[in-house]
Amino acid sequence: MTAVAGAGAQAHGEGGAKLGMWLFLLTELLFFSGAFLLYAVFRARYAAGFHAAAADESTAIGTANTLVLLTSSLCMALAIAALRQGRVRASLLGQGATMLLGLVFLAVKATEWAGKIGRGLYPDSPVLLRREHGEVLFFGLYYVLTGIHAVHVAIGIGVIAAAFLLTARGRLGPGRYALLENAGLFWHFVDVVWIYLFPLFYLVT
Amino acid sequence: MTDPLPTATAQPPRPRGFLAAWLLSTDHKRIGIMYLAALTLVLAAGAALGVLMRLSAVAPGALLNARHYNQTFTLHGVLMIFLFVIPGIPVSFGNFLLPLLIGARDVAFPRLNRLSWWLYLTGAAVILSSLFLKGGPLDTGWTFYAPYSVQTRTQVSFAVVGVFILGFSSILTGLNFVTTIHRLRAPGMGWLRMPLFPWTLYATGWVQLLATPVLAVTLVFIVLERFFGVGFFDPAKGGDPILFEHLFWIYSHPAVYIMVLPAMGVVSEIVPTFARRTVYGYRAVAFSAVCIAAVGYLVWGHHMFTSGMSDTSRTLFSLLTFLVAVPSGVKIFNWVATLHGGSIRTDAPMLFALTFIFLFSIGGLTGLIIGSLAPNLHVHATYFIVGHFHYVMFGGAGMAFLAALHYWFPKITGRLYDERAARAGWVLLFVGFNLLYFTMFVLGLQGMPRRYFDYPARYFPGHMTATVGSWILALGLAVVLGNLLRALRRGAPAPADPWGGTTLEWTTSSPPPPENFEEIPVVTRGPYAYGEGARR
Ligand code: HEM
Ligand SMILES: [Cu+2]
Numbered sequence: 001m002t003a004v005a006g007a008g009a010q011a012h013g014e015g016g017a018k019l020g021m022w023l024f025l026l027t028e029l030l031f032f033s034g035a036f037l038l039y040a041v042f043r044a045r046y047a048a049g050f051h052a053a054a055a056d057e058s059t060a061i062g063t064a065n066t067l068v069l070l071t072s073s074l075c076m077a078l079a080i081a082a083l084r085q086g087r088v089r090a091s092l093l094g095q096g097a098t099m100l101l102g103l104v105f106l107a108v109k110a111t112e113w114a115g116k117i118g119r120g121l122y123p124d125s126p127v128l129l130r131r132e133h134g135e136v137l138f139f140g141l142y143y144v145l146t147g148i149h150a151v152h153v154a155i156g157i158g159v160i161a162a163a164f165l166l167t168a169r170g171r172l173g174p175g176r177y178a179l180l181e182n183a184g185l186f187w188h189f190v191d192v193v194w195i196y197l198f199p200l201f202y203l204v205t
Numbered sequence: 206m207t208d209p210l211p212t213a214t215a216q217p218p219r220p221r222g223f224l225a226a227w228l229l230s231t232d233h234k235r236i237g238i239m240y241l242a243a244l245t246l247v248l249a250a251g252a253a254l255g256v257l258m259r260l261s262a263v264a265p266g267a268l269l270n271a272r273h274y275n276q277t278f279t280l281h282g283v284l285m286i287f288l289f290v291i292p293g294i295p296v297s298f299g300n301f302l303l304p305l306l307i308g309a310r311d312v313a314f315p316r317l318n319r320l321s322w323w324l325y326l327t328g329a330a331v332i333l334s335s336l337f338l339k340g341g342p343l344d345t346g347w348t349f350y351a352p353y354s355v356q357t358r359t360q361v362s363f364a365v366v367g368v369f370i371l372g373f374s375s376i377l378t379g380l381n382f383v384t385t386i387h388r389l390r391a392p393g394m395g396w397l398r399m400p401l402f403p404w405t406l407y408a409t410g411w412v413q414l415l416a417t418p419v420l421a422v423t424l425v426f427i428v429l430e431r432f433f434g435v436g437f438f439d440p441a442k443g444g445d446p447i448l449f450e451h452l453f454w455i456y457s458h459p460a461v462y463i464m465v466l467p468a469m470g471v472v473s474e475i476v477p478t479f480a481r482r483t484v485y486g487y488r489a490v491a492f493s494a495v496c497i498a499a500v501g502y503l504v505w506g507h508h509m510f511t512s513g514m515s516d517t518s519r520t521l522f523s524l525l526t527f528l529v530a531v532p533s534g535v536k537i538f539n540w541v542a543t544l545h546g547g548s549i550r551t552d553a554p555m556l557f558a559l560t561f562i563f564l565f566s567i568g569g570l571t572g573l574i575i576g577s578l579a580p581n582l583h584v585h586a587t588y589f590i591v592g593h594f595h596y597v598m599f600g601g602a603g604m605a606f607l608a609a610l611h612y613w614f615p616k617i618t619g620r621l622y623d624e625r626a627a628r629a630g631w632v633l634l635f636v637g638f639n640l641l642y643f644t645m646f647v648l649g650l651q652g653m654p655r656r657y658f659d660y661p662a663r664y665f666p667g668h669m670t671a672t673v674g675s676w677i678l679a680l681g682l683a684v685v686l687g688n689l690l691r692a693l694r695r696g697a698p699a700p701a702d703p704w705g706g707t708t709l710e711w712t713t714s715s716p717p718p719p720e721n722f723e724e725i726p727v728v729t730r731g732p733y734a735y736g737e738g739a740r741r
Binding site for chain 1: 313314317376380381383384387388414415417418419421422423425426429433434435436437442443444445448452
């Protein structure tokens with residue numbers, strides 16, 4: 001961007017940006033921990049129901065999606081390394097792959113949700129309300145947590161798309177890659193959150 | 206018209222409308238001034254609602270019916286808490302002064318700062334839109350307690366989304382300030398040479414970062430409950446409304462420190478300037494800010510003594526609550542020790558600062574009363590609580606806001622205000638405040654429950670007294686603000702350092718130039734250097 005107020009401040013920008021991003025991720029972590037707290041409480045209270053409900057989740061799909069997301073994180077890391085070394089095209093390729101895998105992840109998630117909803121399993125549904133409390137809450141948490149996570153994936157894709165455009169136009173490059181690095185940090189964070197969600201919902205049977 | 210406010214936006218000179226020049230500015234000083242104007246407006250509107258409630262209380266039903274009373278105290282609470290005291294001093298004075306106090310040209314992320322301001326405006330607009338939408342203003346109280354907030358047909362969702370957006374704004378401000386303090390201190394300004402207001406902004410920034418996300422997720426849950434019936438707080442589906450209270454207070458107790466820490470910072474700037482002495486125990490005052498922030502996380506349970514908690518946790522929360530009093534006491538004693546033997550001048554800023562110390566002490570001591578289990582059971586949800594939190598939030602944070610307004614008014618606007626009018630306003634405020642809220646302590650002990658719009662006749666004298674107090678208070682507020690508004694146009698030009706202050710903001714012109722300092726200062730000693738050789 002063009003120079004803004006506090007040119008002095010901007011001079012500290014690149015390093016400061018990273019500190020700012022870490023602080024932001026801390027708040028994201030706390031945001032998710034509110035939901036994890038509910039999971040812990042309800043899980044302790046309704047262990048059997050959680051156990052039963054988790055049987056509904058397809059471990060195969062969950063595992064596949066985990067692999068997709070992990071691979072995307074790798075692509076992102078490669079894209080950052082490439083940009084740092086000035087290999088702009090390679091970086092663009094990596095960023096593109098990251099976005100693509102992110103979209104695949106969302107598509108898989110959407111079919112998963114659609115399948116469940118098709119069977120009448122969604123919050124407040126008559127089918128779900130006939131089941132016992134533990135299962136009701138399990139699915140409530142499932143939709144809320146994976147939903148919030150999916151929103152984060154979508155935001156991540158948006159940010160990487162912006163970085164992609166800026167890289168293509170030469171505004172990001174070997175000397176100026178803080179934005180891409182921060183996008184990468186965010187993407188890894190989203191990945192890490194999923195690493196926690198995966199066992200909580202798919203592997204607890 | 207002469208424009209007493211800084212004119213440059215520090216952007217390349219492009220012809221711009223007046224409004225755009227302000228709203229698009231990334232200058233921390235302009236952003237601070239815009240926040241200041243907005244906060245003052247909210248304070249006035251919120252106070253008007255408060256006076257309306259008091260009026261209603263002397264003739265229950267004549268002015269407001271029960272439903273409207275509920276909506277009024279909710280709106281009053283939401284405005285005062287989420288749009289006034291929580292953003293409060295950090296976004297206004299913090300924004301204007303933090304870079305000046307640490308010798309920087311701006312905050313670390315000027316554009317993010319502008320985004321915070323826009324988010325504040327958006328959040329405010331969304332909350333206010335709930336007034337006009339289907340269902341009407343919400344009636345849950347500012348705490349949005351489930352399950353009622355999930356069931357009521359009033360416009361809860363909009364208000365909650367508005368508060369969510371405000372939370373975002375708050376997080377970004379905290380993040381910006383913490384980064385600014387870490388990276389942009391002037392050369393030579395080690396941590397222990399930093400003035401005390403930045404210290405409290407630093408502690409506040411961390412509380413904003415660590416507590417606000419918990420509120421955010423709680424608010425998301427409310428909206429999801431309302432739209433999708435997820436069931437987290439609904440016993441019929443296995444959920445638990447007490448969990449809502451836990452999540453809510455895990456944020457909202459620390460939020461009390463978001464309100465009051467910066468207020469303490471303001472007082473720590475004013476006291477040495479008007480006592481002409483170095484702050485007694487500078488390190489203790491600085492570190493106690495961090496301690497308050499840290500211990501403040503562990504005490505949320507004292508809001509839930511009566512909601513159903515094990516005796517062990519109640520005792521523990523009570524004990525921890527007492528612990529917070531220690532660092533707060535450290536501050537009070539250090540201010541008093543600073544005053545002791547100083548040559549004290551009682552200009553308006555000092556009067557408000559001393560009022561802060563007095564009223565906040567009463568608020569804090571009554572806090573200990575309700576932090577103890579047995580009295581808590583007696584006064585829970587009575588006017589005693591209303592008295593307590595007004596002493597803390599209004600007597601504390603509110604008075605510090607007014608103190609800051611008078612202390613830095615010449616710096617911000619380049620104008621001087623009329624000292625006599627300021628004092629007259631202060632007297633009215635002080636008398637009205639105590640008449641209004643001290644009476645509430647008495648009413649509470651007598652058993653008058655809060656949030657009730659009607660009551661048995663024996664409480665009438667108390668209510669009448671409090672209402673008269675509210676008139677005097679409102680008049681005082683009008684005099685104080687009117688005086689400053691007038692000074693904005695007519696005040697005499699202010700010198701760079703009208704009070705003989707020693708921190709960096711007084712070394713630059715009033716109002717400061719676009720980039721704050723002609724040259725970035727090099728710091729060679731601690732703040733408040735009145736000691737060695739200087740007069741006592
Ligand atoms: C002219 C000034 C003010 C007046 C006359 C006033 C009066 C009142 C009254 C009558 C209530 C309702 C008590 C009840 O029924 O429980 C109330 C509640 C409240 N006030 Fe104020 N107040 C004033 C200023 C402030 C300020 C400056 C703040 C914050 C900084 C504040 C924060 C609150 C809060 C949080 C509540 C609780 C609302 C609720 O119960 O949901 N007030 N006030
Ligand atoms: Cu509390």
